[in-house]
Amino acid sequence: MSSAVTSTRVLEADDLQAAIEVLDRDPVANAFVAARVAIAGLDSWRLGGEMWGWFDGGRLEALCYAGANLVPLSAGPEAVRAFAERARRQGRRCSSIVGPADATAELWARLEPSWGPAREVRPNQPLMATWEPSTEIAPDPRVRQVRRDEMDLLLPACVAMFTEEVGVSPLAGDGGLHYRARIAELVTTGRAFARFEAGQVVFKAEIGAVTARACQIQGVWVEPGHRGRGHSESGMAAIVEYALREVAPVVSLYVNDFNTVARAAYRRVGFSEVGTFMSVLF
Numbered sequence: 210m211s212s213a214v215t216s217t218r219v220l221e222a223d224d225l226q227a228a229i230e231v232l233d234r235d236p237v238a239n240a241f242v243a244a245r246v247a248i249a250g251l252d253s254w255r256l257g258g259e260m261w262g263w264f265d266g267g268r269l270e271a272l273c274y275a276g277a278n279l280v281p282l283s284a285g286p287e288a289v290r291a292f293a294e295r296a297r298r299q300g301r302r303c304s305s306i307v308g309p310a311d312a313t314a315e316l317w318a319r320l321e322p323s324w325g326p327a328r329e330v331r332p333n334q335p336l337m338a339t340w341e342p343s344t345e346i347a348p349d350p351r352v353r354q355v356r357r358d359e360m361d362l363l364l365p366a367c368v369a370m371f372t373e374e375v376g377v378s379p380l381a382g383d384g385g386l387h388y389r390a391r392i393a394e395l396v397t398t399g400r401a402f403a404r405f406e407a408g409q410v411v412f413k414a415e416i417g418a419v420t421a422r423a424c425q426i427q428g429v430w431v432e433p434g435h436r437g438r439g440h441s442e443s444g445m446a447a448i449v450e451y452a453l454r455e456v457a458p459v460v461s462l463y464v465n466d467f468n469t470v471a472r473a474a475y476r477r478v479g480f481s482e483v484g485t486f487m488s489v490l491f
Contacts, residue, residue, distance in 0.1 A: 213266030214267075214377045214438075214458075215262060215264060215265050215266075215291065215293075216264045217262075217263050217264070217288075217291040217292065217295055218262060219259045219260065219261060219484075220251045220260045220261070220262045220272075221261075222250060222251055224262060224269065225246075225251055226379040227262075227354075228246060228251060228260065228262065229243075229246065230269075230280065231269060231270070231283050232246065232272070232282065232488075233422070234283055235282075235365070235424040236281070236327055236420065236422035236459070236483070237336065237338050237423050237459060237483060237487075238282075238308075238336060238483075238484055239349070240418045240425045241280070241418045242272070242280055243309070243418075243423075244420050244425075245314050245423075246260070247420055247421075248264075251358075253342065256274075256276065257277065258274060258276020259275045259276070260272060260273075260275070261273040261274075261275055261292060262375060263284065263291050265287075269294050270288065271285065272284070272290075273295075273296075275287075275299075275302070275303070276303065277303055277304055278303055278306070278307050279303045279316070280306075280307055281308045283317055284316075284344075284365070286315060289312050289319070289469050292316060293316050293320055295316075295317035296316075297323050297324075301320075301491065303325050305489060305491060306488070307487070307488045308486065308487070309331065309397070309484065309485070310334075310485040310487040314332065316331055316333065316343075317330070317487075318491050325378060325395060326464060327489045327490060328344050328490050328491055330482065330488070330489050330490070331466075331487065331488045331489075331490070333383070334464060334465055334466060334486040334487060335463065335466060335472065335482045335484075335485070335486075336462075336482065336483055336485060337461060337463065337464065337472075337475055337480035338459050338462075338481065338483045339449060339453075339460050339478070339480045339481070340425075340453075340458065341479060342446070342449060342450045342453055343449060343479070344480070345479070346442045346443055346446040346477055346478050346479075347447075348410065348443060348450050349404060349412070349440070349443035349447045351404045352404045352412060352443070353402065353404065354399050354401065355396050355403050356396075356398075356401065357396055357397065359396075359405070360393060360486045362405065362408060362409070362410060363392065363396065363410060363413065365389075365410075366410035366413050366417075366463060367392050367428060368385075368388075369430065370419075370429075370430035371428075371472055372387070395405045395415045396478070400416040400417070401413070401415045402414055402447070402448050404440065409432065410430075410432060411432050411440060413428065413442065413469060414427070414428050414429040414434070414448055416448070416452055416456060419456055419457060423459045424452055424456045425463075426449075426461070427462065427464070429445065431444075440472045441471065441474050442477055442478055446479075449479065450479060461483070462475065462480070475480065
């Protein structure tokens with residue numbers, strides 16, 4: 210343990226450059242939070258939550274995003290201890306804890322006595338990435354960016370994916386206002402992709418987080434009646450090709466360890482495991 214004085218506080222505008230330097234230590238693992246910071250800076254209202262910083266000897270060494278998700282980044286045991294204490298005092302405001310597995314597991318171990326039980330814990334979620342288009346799977350030429358006038362076609366597929374993946378409907382609580390706004394944002398910015406057949410979404414996914422150094426694919430879903438036909442592979446190959454050409458030099462995603470079919474498909478598209486995430490769902 211360092212003998213220097215350590216402290217934890219909410220970061221402010223003057224801390225932006227130091228925060229970016231911490232995020233840049235691992236552009237792939239930190240893509241989700243880094244993308245938000247790139248757009249909103251450290252302003253809590255625009256960021257959708259607070260950014261906590263842990264300082265060692267006056268130097269910013271670790272971060273924890275505290276919004277709808279609680280996300281520890283570059284956080285060793287001492288930083289996690291400080292973040293857990295702050296989170297415990299504040300009380301749970303998030304719907305999940307998610308991030309690199311080691312820090313997330315330690316954070317949850319410290320919070321579980323007061324925040325538990327969780328609805329579900331997913332301790333092993335491989336973080337996968339690729340730097341090159343697939344050499345094995347041909348991109349599906351019918352996967353394309355979703356148009357604004359196709360929102361009503363896309364939304365049911367997004368709701369089905371979310372409910373299947375997370376176990377609760379994204380339309381609960383506020384009637385889906387926040388979720389609909391998020392999907393509309395992805396469509397408007399050209400980051401929602403789908404294959405349509407007869408007015409129905411057969412495959413869909415989004416580029417959910419974007420920075421200059423990495424992007425992250427989310428929401429991969431194939432309509433149940435079309436599963437087993439290779440749509441996830443060819444569809445992902447199409448999105449990866451686009452993302453590497455137009456968005457960022459590396460494309461990432463994370464997947465549940467028990468989803469062996471998806472993991473195998475992503476490997477065939479060219480993804481390899483570069484880390485492990487963990488999620489605690491409330």
